[in-house]
Amino acid sequence: MDHTGTDHSQMDHTGTDHSQMDHTGTDHSQMDHTGTDHSQMDHTGTDHSGTDHSGMDHSGMDMAPAGIPLAGGAADRDGLEMDTLAVQLGPVLPYWPPGLVLHCALNGDVITRARARGLDDAWHGFVEPGGREAAARRCDDAAALLALAGASGLAADARRLRGALLRGDTAAAQHGLDRLERRVRRSLLRWSLGRLGVVEDPALAQHLVAAQAGSVFDRLLAMLGAARDANDGSSGERRDASRLIADLPQLVTGLDLAAARLVVASLGLSSLAAERGGHHE
Amino acid sequence: MTLIGEVFFWVLGATAVLSGAAVFWVNSMARATYALAISFVAVGLQLLLLDQAYLGVITILMMVMEMAVMAVYMIMFMGMNPALMPMSMVHDKRLSLVTALVTFALLAAGILLTPWPSGRPAPTEDVTVALGMALMEPKMLAMIVLSPVMVATIVAGVSLSLHRGRYDRYGDDLERAAADDPQPGGVGR
Amino acid sequence: MSDPVVEVDPSWAIVGALLLAVLVMIAVALDGMLAARAQGGSAAASLRWPAAETARLLRQRRRSTVAADSLLWRIGGAGMLVAALLKITVVPFGEWTLFDFEAGLVWFNAMDALVWALVWLVGWGGNSVHALVGGYRFLALAVAYELPLMFALIATAIASESLNVGDIVAAQSELWFIVWMPVAFLIYSIGVVAFSVWGPFGSSLGADIAGGVAAELSGVDRLVFFAGRYGVLVAGAAFAVPLFLGGGSGAVLPAWAWSLLKTVVVLAAFVWVRRKVPLIRPEKFMEVGWMLLIPAGMLQDLLIALVMVNR
Numbered sequence: 001m002d003h004t005g006t007d008h009s010q011m012d013h014t015g016t017d018h019s020q021m022d023h024t025g026t027d028h029s030q031m032d033h034t035g036t037d038h039s040q041m042d043h044t045g046t047d048h049s050g051t052d053h054s055g056m057d058h059s060g061m062d063m064a065p066a067g068i069p070l071a072g073g074a075a076d077r078d079g080l081e082m083d084t085l086a087v088q089l090g091p092v093l094p095y096w097p098p099g100l101v102l103h104c105a106l107n108g109d110v111i112t113r114a115r116a117r118g119l120d121d122a123w124h125g126f127v128e129p130g131g132r133e134a135a136a137r138r139c140d141d142a143a144a145l146l147a148l149a150g151a152s153g154l155a156a157d158a159r160r161l162r163g164a165l166l167r168g169d170t171a172a173a174q175h176g177l178d179r180l181e182r183r184v185r186r187s188l189l190r191w192s193l194g195r196l197g198v199v200e201d202p203a204l205a206q207h208l209v210a211a212q213a214g215s216v217f218d219r220l221l222a223m224l225g226a227a228r229d230a231n232d233g234s235s236g237e238r239r240d241a242s243r244l245i246a247d248l249p250q251l252v253t254g255l256d257l258a259a260a261r262l263v264v265a266s267l268g269l270s271s272l273a274a275e276r277g278g279h280h281e
Numbered sequence: 282m283t284l285i286g287e288v289f290f291w292v293l294g295a296t297a298v299l300s301g302a303a304v305f306w307v308n309s310m311a312r313a314t315y316a317l318a319i320s321f322v323a324v325g326l327q328l329l330l331l332d333q334a335y336l337g338v339i340t341i342l343m344m345v346m347e348m349a350v351m352a353v354y355m356i357m358f359m360g361m362n363p364a365l366m367p368m369s370m371v372h373d374k375r376l377s378l379v380t381a382l383v384t385f386a387l388l389a390a391g392i393l394l395t396p397w398p399s400g401r402p403a404p405t406e407d408v409t410v411a412l413g414m415a416l417m418e419p420k421m422l423a424m425i426v427l428s429p430v431m432v433a434t435i436v437a438g439v440s441l442s443l444h445r446g447r448y449d450r451y452g453d454d455l456e457r458a459a460a461d462d463p464q465p466g467g468v469g470r
Numbered sequence: 471m472s473d474p475v476v477e478v479d480p481s482w483a484i485v486g487a488l489l490l491a492v493l494v495m496i497a498v499a500l501d502g503m504l505a506a507r508a509q510g511g512s513a514a515a516s517l518r519w520p521a522a523e524t525a526r527l528l529r530q531r532r533r534s535t536v537a538a539d540s541l542l543w544r545i546g547g548a549g550m551l552v553a554a555l556l557k558i559t560v561v562p563f564g565e566w567t568l569f570d571f572e573a574g575l576v577w578f579n580a581m582d583a584l585v586w587a588l589v590w591l592v593g594w595g596g597n598s599v600h601a602l603v604g605g606y607r608f609l610a611l612a613v614a615y616e617l618p619l620m621f622a623l624i625a626t627a628i629a630s631e632s633l634n635v636g637d638i639v640a641a642q643s644e645l646w647f648i649v650w651m652p653v654a655f656l657i658y659s660i661g662v663v664a665f666s667v668w669g670p671f672g673s674s675l676g677a678d679i680a681g682g683v684a685a686e687l688s689g690v691d692r693l694v695f696f697a698g699r700y701g702v703l704v705a706g707a708a709f710a711v712p713l714f715l716g717g718g719s720g721a722v723l724p725a726w727a728w729s730l731l732k733t734v735v736v737l738a739a740f741v742w743v744r745r746k747v748p749l750i751r752p753e754k755f756m757e758v759g760w761m762l763l764i765p766a767g768m769l770q771d772l773l774i775a776l777v778m779v780n781r
Binding site: 309311312315318334335338339341342343345346348349350352353464466467468469 | 539541542545571572573576577579580583584586587590591594606609612613616633750753754755756757758761762
Binding site for chain 1: 508607670672676677747750753
């Protein structure tokens with residue numbers, strides 16, 4: 001087993017009690033370490049010599065059945081040791097900013113550690129112009145967030161407004177945006193998305209949609225507001241996606257997958273990616 | 282019980298024993314847990330055949346729920362966490378074998394030495410009530426006292442083992458307006 | 471008092487199963503129509519959709535995943551349909567029932583406890599992170615909805631002094647239970663929608679985890695799982711009728727027609743809720759279940775017990 005060069009930073013077995021573990025008969029030859037992500041596993045400092053082999057018989061245990069390496073264990077957010085899975089979210093998922101990759105350590109369904117990167121390192125600040133297309137992208141962002149929040153009717157409305165904006169039906173879109181915002185305000189979304197993913201850091205908040213700090217719900221309203229303003233041609237803002245991506249791990253750590261997906265969708269990264277594509281062409 | 286009923290009864294008995302043994306043959310925590318669930322369901326169905334309708338169904342209900350939750354515990358919180366993987370369900374074979382045999386001998390001796398009522402009394406009108414009386418009547422007071430004590434023990438145990446109590450959530454003087462939780466709950470207390 | 475329901479020959483179970491299938495088709499078509507209305511699709515196409523999707527899934531080749539636990543996976547997938555069928559055995563259709571069981575109410579409750587195991591098993595079997603997360607989510611939700619649901623069921627048992635579904639119907643000859651135990655009916659409805667992994671309680675099948683427990687299901691496995699999931703929704707709607715809506719009682723029409731009519735109305739309401747309420751995540755619902763619904767259910771039970779003692 002050659003662990004040289006792998007990233008061992010994520011998991012620490014020091015202090016774990018291996019006295020119960022019997023490795024006799026386990027087949028390590030099946031473990032394929034090439035190309036696997038070992039960020040989860042750290043054997044440094046573990047002392048396997050002199051372990052007590054009488055306690056537990058794992059002779060029937062295969063350390064890598066079907067070539068999938070063993071799930072590790074690590075403390076979850078309550079301090080209990082739990083199974084840990086290394087899961088990569090992105091770069092392509094429904095309702096997910098294209099090109100964003102989030103490497104997560106999942107305890108059950110809670111993200112205990114995360115590392116985020118944009119596939120393209122050049123993903124950084126630029127000015128978002130106003131205009132119909134920018135407004136349509138805002139509607140896209142809002143539709144994704146609404147779909148993740150399970151508000152399928154409202155998500156369908158947001159997608160319809162996007163269509164109206166791209167067709168150039170601005171008056172109808174403006175009216176529709178007002179109506180959608182009223183319906184969102186009245187809905188249970190205030191209960192399900194409020195108090196979630198609260199951003200208080202003003203330095204980070206200025207890169208959010210309409211520089212809106214607060215909860216996921218606040219940012220959803222900001223998206224609809226920004227769509228209206230962009231449609232008016234009254235806005236244009238400077239946001240830096242790389243700054244948001246750098247702070248992403250801190251925002252999603254300790255949340256379960258559902259909440260983390262909502263927080264990611266609320267940052268409005270998708271529209272930034274689309275803008276960037278447009279600029280490079 | 283009719284002949285078909287008797288056949289069913291014995292088939293269910295065999296199922297209960299065999300799926301109980303399967304707990305140790307299979308090589309995954311999920312299969313072991315649900316083998317145990319099948320064993321309990323078979324016992325619940327046997328109770329139904331004995332006309333203990335309520336007890337039979339409640340056994341199935343409780344045990345399936347319990348096993349569903351236990352599977353998650355077994356997989357998530359197993360000491361060294363290989364529980365997502367295939368693994369042996371047998372540990373420390375010699376001691377376990379001795380314990381199992383001694384327990385079996387004790388229980389079997391208990392069954393053989395109990396002075397069972399002789400003959401076949403006519404079934405009473407309401408067997409569930411009759412069984413409850415037979416089991417509980419002399420000890421009803423003890424049982425009534427026991428249940429609140431058990432609930433109190435559970436509550437005390439949970440509050441002692443809580444990772445984050447109200448002082449973590451609301452601050453040392455409980456002065457915070459909203460609790461500091463990783464993810465807020467739905468009532469907002 | 472004559473027996474309110476009569477047990478029919480077991481061979482009628484086939485008719486019961488067909489009835490379930492028809493109601494499942496109605497639910498699917500209704501859901502499709504509501505989706506078409508919300509998203510501007512064609513309503514006619516949504517009526518064709520159930521049959522077309524069935525045909526597609528029957529022809530689709532069954533996919534499997536690496537190191538899948540096929541045995542448990544299949545048990546979980548097929549089990550939902552079995553649970554739905556076992557549930558409807560105790561639901562009276564007019565004055566007929568397949569299984570006039572003395573503890574019919576607990577039987578229904580035991581079958582919805584099976585759903586705990588089944589949904590998790592579907593999530594586990596595919597050996598996929600997203601599916602397993604879906605399974606975890608369902609159990610988290612189950613811990614929150616099941617106890618309130620039990621208190622709601624108990625309310626009807628206290629008022630009728632019986633666990634037999636026929637007796638519960640008979641006890642409503644003067645006043646339907648929904649009238650004087652609306653809280654229990656509300657909690658029961660929440661429970662049914664939740665154990666059917668439906669609408670606001672569908673986070674185990676969420677889009678954020680690639681379809682959740684069903685993420686890796688394909689072909690006939692997928693068909694049977696979703697049929698079973700609609701099946702438990704239908705069974706839950708059908709069981710609301712004898713519990714709270716007076717069973718087959720009603721003017722002019724025969725009892726079976728009233729049973730069917732009331733079932734369709736309740737079912738339509740459940741289907742409609744899906745597009746009206748956003749997803750209720752387990753961590754949100756846990757507090758609601760334990761801090762609002764359980765006390766509410768207990769108060770409802772206490773009130774009914776006081777009424778029963780004093781009459």
